[in-house]
Amino acid sequence: MSGRAQRHCGMTLVELLVALGLGAMLMLASSTVLLSSSRSYMEQLESARLADNGRYAFDAIARALRQTAWVNWDASAAPLTPAAHDSANIAGLDARGLNKNSEGISAPLAGSVNGSDVLALRFDGSGEGEGGDGAVLNCAGFGVGAASNEAQRGWSIFYVAQDDGGDGEAELRCKYRSSAGTGWGADALIRGVDSFQVLYGLDTDNPPDGIANQYVNASALEARDAALVLVGADEAERARDLQRRTHWKRIASVRVALLLHGGGHGGTESGPAQFDLFGAAYANAHGAQDPGVRIVPASLPPAQRARLRQLLQATIVLRNGPA
Secondary structure (H helix, E strand, O other): OHHHHHHOOOOOHHHHHHHHHHHHHHHHHHHHHHHHHHHHHHHHHHHHHHHHHHHHHHHHHHHHHHHOOOOOOOOOOOOOOOOOOOOOOEEEEOOOEOOOOOOOOOOOEOOOOOOOOEEEEEEOOOOOOOOOOOOOEOOOOOEOOOOOOHHHOEEEEEEEEEOOOOOOOEEEEEEEEOOOOOOEEEEEEEEOEEEEEEEEEEOOOOOOOOOOOEEEOHHHHHHHHHOOOOOOOOHHHHHHHHHHHOHHHHEEEEEEEEEEEOOOOOOOOOOOOOEEOOOHHHHHHHOOOOOOOEEOHHHOOHHHOOOOEEEEEEEEEOOOOOO
16 A cells, blocks of 8 residues: 555655746746747838838839929920920928928928928929829829929929827828919828938039939039029029029939838837938038938937838939930
8 A cells, every 4th residue: 555655646845846947947938939039020020111111202202203304295285395494393402391381392491300301393294284184193193284384383392290190200291282283282101200311413514414423412502503603684584594504403313311210119229329321421521511311319219219220222313314
């Protein structure tokens, strides 16, 4: 009986404690692996979403840029070809914001989201009426009809503003004139924008060959225009001379950079200490005069620091170079 009792006895207290300890260690290791896998999955998901947002934004900007030189040679009526004294189809502002209901970019706001820029594009439409035949669209996807004069050209304006919901998220917006031509509106293209920066490829050759010799910001172009010695008997004549000779008509390509951030998950404080949107060399040389080309996450509001970030850049060559 004593032998049988000895064979059916349970675990000792020491054995039970050792088993519980080993089980706890195994569960802890499994939890660590599970959390790491989950974090890696969320980071990959956020990274893919940011890349998709960037591609979508660049597609819209590139399409609008190439559209600035479009001429409808297939139209039954003679196409509207720009006069020498018409305003340029490309314009921009450094470190400025816009009101979505204001006229074009004529009343910029002094404040901006982390020094973000404004890119304004004009283009001719296609078809009768304000909405045209749908062959030419603005950045919001609305049709633009053929223009009978300079003022009727379509608009696609890109800028960054905080959303109207009040959660502090910045979004890249597309501003456009309504199809009726009586007002303005702006729609968000993508959210989670830290900075939107633009450089303009200036063709300085005489005669121009359609190839950019240097990339400068909007302020540098305005300074070059301000240095021109204008010819004309009155202010109107000098204004037309400025439009004939403006450096904005010598843009051969446009370089765009976007710094995007993800949601409140998936990011860590261990990311890059700074992001140079056009490279360290440009940021070191021009960062003081061109705010927004260098973003330091540690200087952002605390809620936006530990975010996954992605820097995207693109250079868009215009359909027709300056002539």
